[in-house]
Amino acid sequence: MQILPLHPGDRAQMKKNHPCGGNIFLIIRVGSEVRIRCESCGRDMNIDRVKLEKAIRHILPKTEP
Secondary structure: OOOOOOOOOOEEEEOOOOOOOOOEEEEEEOOOEEEEEEOOOOOEEEEEHHHHHHHEEEEEOOOOO
16 A cells, blocks of 8 residues: 655545535645645644545645645
């Protein structure tokens, strides 16, 4: 199994929607546990990296301010 390259500032599109209806998450912190924030409602959470890698459909590039 190959490790998916994740970087803070990247956006991830998930396979399933968040309960608020959004499916785009901002990656805040990367490690064995990854901190992500829903771009729709602003809720942030920690999720295991292995579980997150299975849930990601696409990695979207960083957004420049």
